Amino acid sequence: MALIKGNTMKKITKGRNAIHNEVDNTYTSFIDNEGNRILQIDTYGSNQREFRGKVSQSIQFDKESAREFMTVIKKEFNI
Numbered sequence: 001m002a003l004i005k006g007n008t009m010k011k012i013t014k015g016r017n018a019i020h021n022e023v024d025n026t027y028t029s030f031i032d033n034e035g036n037r038i039l040q041i042d043t044y045g046s047n048q049r050e051f052r053g054k055v056s057q058s059i060q061f062d063k064e065s066a067r068e069f070m071t072v073i074k075k076e077f078n079i
Helices: 063-076
Strands: 002-004 025-031 037-044 055-061
Touching: 055 063
Parallel strands: 002 055
Antiparallel strands: 025 037, 037 055
8 A cells, every 4th residue: 555645756767568457446535634635546456366356456645646646647648
Protein backbone atom coordinates (compact mmCIF):
# COMPACT_ATOMS: atom_id res chain seq x y z
CA MET A 1 0.00 0.00 0.00
CA ALA A 2 1.18 3.49 -0.72
CA LEU A 3 0.08 7.07 -0.03
CA ILE A 4 1.16 9.65 -2.60
CA LYS A 5 1.18 13.16 -1.14
CA GLY A 6 1.87 16.50 -2.74
CA ASN A 7 3.74 17.08 -5.99
CA THR A 8 6.05 14.08 -5.96
CA MET A 9 5.51 12.44 -9.36
CA LYS A 10 8.55 12.32 -11.58
CA LYS A 11 8.57 11.02 -15.14
CA ILE A 12 11.26 8.51 -16.04
CA THR A 13 12.12 6.62 -19.21
CA LYS A 14 12.44 2.85 -19.02
CA GLY A 15 14.37 0.74 -21.48
CA ARG A 16 11.71 -1.93 -21.48
CA ASN A 17 7.94 -1.76 -20.92
CA ALA A 18 5.35 -4.53 -20.78
CA ILE A 19 1.56 -4.69 -20.64
CA HIS A 20 0.33 -6.25 -17.40
CA ASN A 21 -2.60 -8.62 -16.97
CA GLU A 22 -6.03 -7.04 -16.60
CA VAL A 23 -7.44 -7.23 -13.07
CA ASP A 24 -10.54 -6.09 -11.22
CA ASN A 25 -10.35 -2.76 -9.43
CA THR A 26 -12.35 -0.56 -7.10
CA TYR A 27 -11.99 2.85 -5.54
CA THR A 28 -13.09 4.51 -2.35
CA SER A 29 -12.95 8.03 -1.00
CA PHE A 30 -12.77 8.93 2.68
CA ILE A 31 -11.74 11.63 5.13
CA ASP A 32 -8.54 11.01 7.13
CA ASN A 33 -7.97 11.91 10.79
CA GLU A 34 -6.81 15.42 9.82
CA GLY A 35 -9.94 16.17 7.75
CA ASN A 36 -8.33 15.63 4.34
CA ARG A 37 -10.04 13.66 1.57
CA ILE A 38 -8.14 10.59 0.39
CA LEU A 39 -8.86 8.71 -2.84
CA GLN A 40 -7.87 5.03 -2.71
CA ILE A 41 -7.63 2.72 -5.72
CA ASP A 42 -7.47 -1.02 -5.04
CA THR A 43 -6.52 -3.75 -7.50
CA TYR A 44 -7.30 -7.42 -7.03
CA GLY A 45 -5.24 -10.46 -7.93
CA SER A 46 -5.77 -12.39 -11.13
CA ASN A 47 -8.16 -15.34 -11.32
CA GLN A 48 -5.19 -17.69 -10.98
CA ARG A 49 -4.36 -16.28 -7.54
CA GLU A 50 -4.85 -18.52 -4.51
CA PHE A 51 -7.06 -16.01 -2.65
CA ARG A 52 -9.35 -14.53 -5.30
CA GLY A 53 -11.11 -11.30 -4.40
CA LYS A 54 -8.35 -10.22 -2.02
CA VAL A 55 -6.85 -6.74 -2.50
CA SER A 56 -3.47 -7.05 -4.16
CA GLN A 57 -2.36 -3.42 -4.22
CA SER A 58 -3.69 -0.11 -2.91
CA ILE A 59 -2.61 3.38 -3.86
CA GLN A 60 -3.88 6.49 -2.12
CA PHE A 61 -3.88 10.12 -3.31
CA ASP A 62 -4.37 13.28 -1.30
CA LYS A 63 -5.94 16.30 -3.01
CA GLU A 64 -2.65 17.76 -4.24
CA SER A 65 -1.27 14.50 -5.63
CA ALA A 66 -4.64 13.72 -7.29
CA ARG A 67 -4.50 17.12 -8.99
CA GLU A 68 -0.97 16.38 -10.19
CA PHE A 69 -2.01 12.92 -11.43
CA MET A 70 -4.88 14.49 -13.40
CA THR A 71 -2.37 16.85 -15.04
CA VAL A 72 -0.16 13.90 -15.98
CA ILE A 73 -3.12 11.96 -17.41
CA LYS A 74 -4.28 14.96 -19.49
CA LYS A 75 -0.77 15.49 -20.82
CA GLU A 76 0.05 11.85 -21.62
CA PHE A 77 -3.33 11.09 -23.23
CA ASN A 78 -3.62 14.49 -24.91
CA ILE A 79 -7.04 15.30 -23.38
